[in-house]
Amino acid sequence: MVVSKQLKKQIVIEVVALIFLIGVLIYAFFAIKKNEENKVTNLDGMVVVIDDSKVTKLKGLSDGEGLEEDGTTYTITNNNKRKVDYKVVIFPDIHDEEVLKQVRVSINDLYIEDLTDLERLNGGYIIASNSLDSGFTDMYLIKYWYKDNSNKEVLEENIEFEYRLVKESGEK
C-alpha cells in the first residue's frame, strides 16, 4: 500500500516533468526554426548571432543608396556575470587593396567610413568597440557597398566578410 502510494506520486511528478519537457521542446522548435538562417556562436559566454540572409552582392552605390539596401545584423549578448569589453572585427575574403579602397561600410545606418580607413586588428578591420554589461545585448546593422565611381573590374569582385568577436578584459 505504501509502495503504490509512492509510485503514484512519482508517476505524477514524471508526467508533469514530461509535459514540461514537451513544452520546452515546442518552444525550442519554434525559437530555433525562427533563426535557422542565423549563424549562432557562443564565445566564452558571449552569444553572437549573425543574420546576413538578405545581403546580396556589393554594388556601386551612392551613400544614400547604400544605406537603403539590406544589411547584416550582428547581435552580441553577454551571458557572463561581469562586464566585458569587446571588438567586432571583419575580415574580407579579398586582399586586393585597390578593391578594398572602394568599399564603404556603414554601422547602424549612421556612421559611414571607407573600409580601409577603419582601424586594423590582426589583419581585419574593427567596426565596433564597446563594453557590454552582464545580461545585456548590443546590436549592429552593417552594410557594405562599392563607391559609386568604382570601375568595372572592382564592381565585378564579390567580397564576403567574416566576423570575429575579440573579447577583451572586463570588470570583475
Next chain:
Amino acid sequence: MVIEMGKRFYILLFVIMSASALLLSLSYASESGRNDEVALAEINKDEYRVIFSNSKKVDTKDNNKIEFGIINKSDEINNFALVLNSDDKVLDDLYYSINSGSKETVTNGMINLGEVQAFGTEGDFNFYSIEISSNNDYEFNLDVLPVDVNLLSSYIKRSKQVYLDSVGNIRYYGENVNNYLNYNNHLYRIIGIVDGKIKLLDTTDKGLGIFNVSDQYPSLDDYLSSFTNRKLEVNEVLNKRSWMTEIRDYWLVDNNSDNVYGATDTDGVISVMKNVGLYRRNVVILDDIYNVSNGDGTILHPYEVTYGS
C-alpha cells in the same frame, strides 16, 4: 522494490530536467540574439529618411548632444531644418553648434542644416553632430523637415535678426534690421511671421491729423532696436506706444507722460487727451507662397518677391 523504483524515478527526472534546461538555454540564447531589425530611432518618409544615434530627444543638461544622418530620397536637392519642439514658449539664451563649428544662436526654434544632394548622387547622405547649450533648462522633441529655401518665410527663418515670441511667432528685432521688401512697387519692412502669415509694415507714416508733428514719429528702426535680449524694453521707446492690428499699426506719440489715451482698431481714435499725436502705417499680410527672386533685405537691395512657385 521501493529503492529500485526510487532510483529509476530520480534518474528519469534528472534526464528530463537536464534535457529541458539544455533546450531552454539554447532557445534563450537563440531568441535573445534574434534580431529582425536593429531598433533605430528614425523618421522615414517617401522623400527622406532621418536616422538618430539614440532617441529623438535632447536637453540642455545631461543629454545635450545629438547625432543623426539624413538620406535625401528625392530626385532633387533638398534643404532641411532641425525643429526643436518644446513646451517652453520662449527660448532665450539658447545656442547650437554643428559638427563642432562656431556657436550660433537658436533664433526661431529651428536649426538650418543646409542642402542634401539628390538621391543617387554624391552627398545624398549627410551626417550631423549637434550640441545644444543654454543656462536655462530646456527639453526638446526633435523633428527634421525639408525646407523650401526660396520662400520668403525661409529667408525670414534663416535670418539671425529674428526671435521667437511667447506665442510662437517669428519676429525681427535689433538694430539695422535687414527686413526691407519691395511689394507692389512700394517699400515695406517685414515684421515677421505672425499666425502663419507674413506681416509687412508700410514704411510711410500717415498722421491722423491730431498733433501731426512729423519729427516725433517713432521710426521702425527705433521700434526694432528697442528690443533687448528679445524683449521689448518699453522705456527705450520713450513716450511712444504702438499696437498692431490685422490691418493697421497705430502709433501714439505722447508728449506728456501723465496723458491718458485710447483707440480702436476700426476707427482709430476713441479718445485722445492733451498733447498726443496718433499715426498709423498700413499692414500687409502675405500668404506663405512668395518666393524671393532678388535682393538681400538691406535698404539698398530690398527683397523682391514673386507670387507662387
